[in-house]
Each structure stands twice: as C-alpha cells, then as structure tokens.
Amino acid sequence: MAFKNEGDQKAYWKDNLSLLFKLLIVWFVVSFGAGIIFVDALNQVQFFGFKLGFWFAQQGSIYVFVVLIFYYMKKMNQLDKKYGVDEE
Template structure:
C-alpha cells in the first residue's frame, strides 16, 4: 500500500509541475507580462503576442511529451506493468 501512495504522490507532483509551467507560460507570459515581452520580437511578431497565440500551445505539446517520458520512468521505478 505504501508503494502505491508513493507512486501517486510522484504522479501528482508531475501533474502539478506541468500545470504550473503551463499556467506561467499561458497566463503569466501571455497576459500578465505581455507588455514587457512585446519589446522583443520572435519571427516578426511581438513576443508577448506570440506567447499568447502560439507559445502556450507549443509549451503544452512539449509538456505532453515530457510528462509521458517522466511517467514511463516512474512506472519503471515502481515496477508498474502494462496491462
């Protein structure tokens, strides 16, 4: 039972990290820090605008792959077998 608790605590920690990163990128960079970021350009677009339109999507996709890798590592660590 303790091993299951440890597994789910690690899983919830990963989920929290993913949600925190996505929140910072989408809400923080796309809304709160849009004005300072707009002083820089990426691909011809203001950086704040880019984060609001594309950056949060790319970050979300990267987080999916990162989460998948970390969960596979976590499954191996806790000897979880595929069913």
C-alpha cells in the same frame, strides 16, 4: 496495475501528483503569465517578426503544452518502471 504494497501505491500517486502540479505551474506561467500578465514587457522583443507577448498568447503556449505532454509521457514511463507497474 498491481503494486507490491500499499506504501508503493501511495508513493507512486504522490510522485504522480507532484509531477502534474509542477507541469501545471509551468503551463500556467507560460499561458497566463507570458500571454497576459507580462505581455507588455515581452512585446518589447520581436520573435519571427511578431511581438513576443503576442506570439506566446497565440502560439507559444500551445507549443509548450505539446512539449509538456511528451515530457509527462516520458516521466510517467520512468515512474511506472520505478514502481514496477510498467506495461512492458
């Protein structure tokens, strides 16, 4: 990875850490919030025959995590191109 200058390198890592922080917040809210904190309220709703709180605790947080991985990959490719450090 070769940055044009130190300013680009700092901006790249700032953007990268910002993205990571936002994705970790989403993952925390979905896995901990929906699966543990708000489980009683979510269990009032049925989803594919299961209580929604139970579904988030068992399946939903895993699906969201996989989606977040692909989203991170897409955004990092855009970030790499923005700062000229992509591999293409």
